[in-house]
Amino acid sequence: MKVAKFGGSSVADANQFRKVGNIIKEDDSRKLIVVSAPGKRHEHDVKMTDLLIRLGNAYVKDEKYKSYLITIMDRFSKIISELKLSDQLTKEIEDKLHSIMTSDLAYDDMLNCFKAVGEDSSAKILSAYLQSLGIDAKYVNPKDAGIIVKNDPCGAQLLPESFEAIYELRQEKGILVIPGFFGYTTDGILATFSRGGSDITGSIIAAGVKAELYENFTDVDSVYSVNPSIINNPKEIKVLTYREMRELSYAGFSVFHDEALIPAFNAHIPVCIKNTNNPSAPGTMIVANKKPNSKCVVGIASDSGFSSFYISKFLMNRELGFGRKLFQILEEEEVSFEHAPSGIDDMSIIIRDSQLTEEKEAIIVERFNKELQADIVTVHRDLALIMIVGEGMKETIGMAQTATRALGEAKVNIEMINQGSSEVSMMFGIKSNDLHRAIKSLYNAFFE
Known part of the structure; x- marks a missing residue:
């Protein structure tokens, strides 16, 4: 059993969703799928999560917000129509946003709900698209998946008892599509991980179901030895240890959120970073231990x-x-x-x-x-x-x-x-x- 997480660039538009569908079809062991909110389609685009944050801030401050709402719904609507999915899905997303606006949630809780709509909608769209391909797939809400957290100003923290509930997902049939980035407190309040937290969800699910491999699909073939914007065509890193990746991600490597690997590390689950746009590339493996190398700097x-x-x-x-x-x-x-x-x-x-x-x-x-x-x-x-x-x-x-x-x-x-x-x-x-x-x-x- 593998857990595959697809980042924002992997679900940026309908064409990217199609690539994700092909990747899932190619390997029957990819049973649990975690998705981010739609990312940038081009350099000057805006990430869906940023749009949702602007919508939430404008709404709670009683400022003009309808232009953000229109932009968000236009983008979701375009993805859904190009994938030839039901218009009911578009209405469901819009109804979700309006239900948040009419709720009596506290300020921070309402903003969390707005932010989570991106990942939640991606998961619903992907599960519907997989079903349209004849694949046995279903959307699973993080609460039903067992992701129980405690709220924290720096980002939600997973409660240890969650792993026992997440393990039960192994018994489910078909492919499960789970939104990243958020979980629920024991009181049923939605809480988000720190920004980039879909990686955390993927790692949590992989650890919880004791997966043989956690695949993290992004828009690069591998992790590079240095920032490609500074060095042209830097060397690729084929194998990393958890400790090396932790240090690199903390200090500016944008491939992984710096908390993301902790659950996988604790469960000794190998991680493979792969490219949605080039899935046949071997990618970079992240493991607990590796053989010593005379050129130790990675x-x-x-x-x-x-x-x-x-x-x-x-x-x-x-x-x-x-x-x-x-x-x-x-x-x-x-x-x-x-x-x-x-x-x-x-x-x-x-x-x-x-x-x-x-x-x-x-x-x-x-x-x-x-x-x-x-x-x-x-x-x-x-x-x-x-x-x-x-x-x-x-x-x-x-x-x-x-x-x-x-x-x-x-x-x-x-x-x-x-x-x-x-x-x-x-x-x-x-x-x-x-x-x-x-x-x-x-x-x-x-x-x-």
Whole structure:
């Protein structure tokens, strides 16, 4: 039994739905299908989820919303008519949107319901299309599938008891089509995972039914060793470990949501990333373990939009409770940190810019000075992080030397480095405007 998840590009229009139908027909073991909301049809298009968010925000704020509603329904209607499916399906989607608008749900719960319509509608359309091909298929709501969650401001979290209910899906006949991205609380309230959460649903279903393989269909033949927008025709990665993929997805690799593999990882289920537009390509396998390789670096990931607090205090290392007090300030100001490299008298705290308004920055600096009695507190903005990833890096001599030499040759100044905290990655902090130059030099050093 395989679980196949199809991303937004795979269900962007009627032609893509047809490709998905062919892929499902080609392999009888693809029994459970998870789908995203329709993605972009072209570069300047808008994802369905973004349209639904705009509709929801406009409606709850009592602003003009009908243009969004018309755009959404036109797009669904076009897919349904081109697939020669019943107009009743279009009416069902429109009725769903109107029922959300007339509900008495709380603000956040109503927005979640709007956001979930994309995935829910994709699943209903795909199941109807498969039936039109003579395939025994049916739509399964996440509640009926057993996806029970607890709501959380950062995204719904699956409850452990869900896996027992999900396992029962193995007993169902035919093909089951399940919408990704959302589940239900024990009170029956719809809750969404964090953005990109359809990958999470796919991984949860694969773990729950104990699938032999979780296939994740996207719009690329494989995972690449570096961002193709920076390096032309980068090398493909044939095999990755879970830990390598986790590090890569965290640091800017857009193939996978960075939480997505956790359920599959815990259940030791292999994952294959494949291309809906080229399904015969072998793709990239993600496994628990792989054979050691002399060229241990598999990828170079990067992401911008970071800032850092630099805190210096003489004899910081001897002051009991210094770290606890520092992180308590961040917790009380509702700011999470990404990395915290430190020395004996200083520490850097790396934070995503999205969490750090000017007002928040001023408050934290004041509290660091006052409550920690710091000698120096400075803030550095416009930072980018580069992650060099590969199993066995910790045991391979010369990794840091190769990386720092490459950055030096590119005339890129290293703002910070963090190697010892991970066995599979080495992190560098640099200025954002040096990012492309740094990546090109590192790629040349490790892959050319």
